Amino acid sequence: MQQTSSFIRSFVRREGRFTKAQREALQQHWPHYGIDPEQQQLNFETLFIKKQAVVLDIGFGNGESLLTLAEQHPELNFLGVEVYRPGIGNLLRNAYDSKLENIRVINTDVVELLQNNIAASSFSAVLIWFADPWPKRRHHKRRLIQVPFLKLLAEKLVPEGELNIATDWQPYAKHIHETVKLSGLYTDIPASTFIQQRPQTKFERRGGRLGHNISEQIYILKTS
Ligand SMILES: C[S@@+](CC[C@H](N)C(=O)[O-])C[C@H]1O[C@@H](n2cnc3c(N)ncnc32)[C@H](O)[C@@H]1O
Numbered sequence: 001m002q003q004t005s006s007f008i009r010s011f012v013r014r015e016g017r018f019t020k021a022q023r024e025a026l027q028q029h030w031p032h033y034g035i036d037p038e039q040q041q042l043n044f045e046t047l048f049i050k051k052q053a054v055v056l057d058i059g060f061g062n063g064e065s066l067l068t069l070a071e072q073h074p075e076l077n078f079l080g081v082e083v084y085r086p087g088i089g090n091l092l093r094n095a096y097d098s099k100l101e102n103i104r105v106i107n108t109d110v111v112e113l114l115q116n117n118i119a120a121s122s123f124s125a126v127l128i129w130f131a132d133p134w135p136k137r138r139h140h141k142r143r144l145i146q147v148p149f150l151k152l153l154a155e156k157l158v159p160e161g162e163l164n165i166a167t168d169w170q171p172y173a174k175h176i177h178e179t180v181k182l183s184g185l186y187t188d189i190p191a192s193t194f195i196q197q198r199p200q201t202k203f204e205r206r207g208g209r210l211g212h213n214i215s216e217q218i219y220i221l222k223t224s
Contacts, residue, residue: 007111010132010144011059011083022089029092035106037117044122048077049101053124055194056081056156058110058144059131061202063091068199070095070103076124076194081106081113111149118156125162125194126153130203133169145176150183154221163219164192168207173215186219 018026035047044054053076060066060080070078080103082088088107095103106113134142145165153163163186167173180186192198204214 006148007146008141009109010111010134010142011109013083016084016086018086018089021093022086024089025093025096026085026089029096030088033092033095033103033105034088035104037106037108037113039116041119042079042117042122044077044079047104050077052077052102053194054079054122055125055127056123057127057129059083059128060087060091061130062087063094065129065199065201066091066103067094067098067100069195070100071098072197072199073194074102077102077104079104079106079123081108081110083107083109110144111152114152114156120155121158121161122156123161124158125164125192126157127164127195129164129166129198129201130168130207131165131172133167133172135169135171140175143172143175145172145179147179147183150180150185154183154185157221159221159223161221162189162192162194163221164195164198165217165219166198166201166204166214168204168210168212168214170213170215173217176217180217180219185222187222188217188219190218192218 055076055078057066057078057080060082066080088105131144165176
């Protein structure tokens with residue numbers, strides 16, 4: 001099993017199937033929306049046009065909900081991180097068509113991004129919506145939400161920054177609740193202070209079709 005330092009990969013690397021439009025959008029619009037950070041630390045003041053709070057969307061999939069969020073919240077900048085390139089192509093096509101300037105995208109493992117390219121206290125909020133639940137017991141170690149990952153995120157959130165999680169897999173919801181509590185780093189709050197209405201995601205609709213209940217868990221970073 002492949003690892004990023006002490007972190008086990010939360011995804012299986014696969015190129016996925018591109019539509020022609022997704023591939024073309026990736027080629028045409030990556031230079032504008034995409035970031036290839038290599039080893040350097042990101043400077044949000046030069047990456048985004050407006051200086052405003054930055055929200056990290058981890059694993060945005062086909063980008064549908066990220067696009068809606070960016071349209072609904074011009075007062076926020078959104079950094080999306082995703083390993084699935086057809087999904088990135090889809091987002092870039094729609095972001096370009098909607099002339100959105102408050103989105104930037106990175107195509108890498110979020111663990112590598114946080115470890116190598118993000119300064120402390122960078123994000124006002126982090127969204128983890130419908131992360132792969134890895135339901136089989138032998139795969140639980142692949143789940144993204146683990147104590148070391150929550151510690152890494154805590155370093156990158158501003159004081160009282162928000163951690164906003166949704167899942168349609170109730171055993172994962174329980175794991176998330178217990179793991180966040182175990183980390184001792186976050187306090188739960190009743191509702192997001194950033195996002196009044198969470199846009200439905202593709203995986204949320206899929207969960208709905210399968211009869212799954214949706215669980216939302218919102219936390220803020222403890223200050224001491
Ligand atoms: C189940 S999908 C959910 C997608 C989207 N949030 C939604 O609700 O429709 C999880 C996504 O997270 C991405 N992902 C998983 N682990 C990741 C990681 N370590 N870094 C970046 N993306 C990751 C996967 O490629 C996949 O697209």
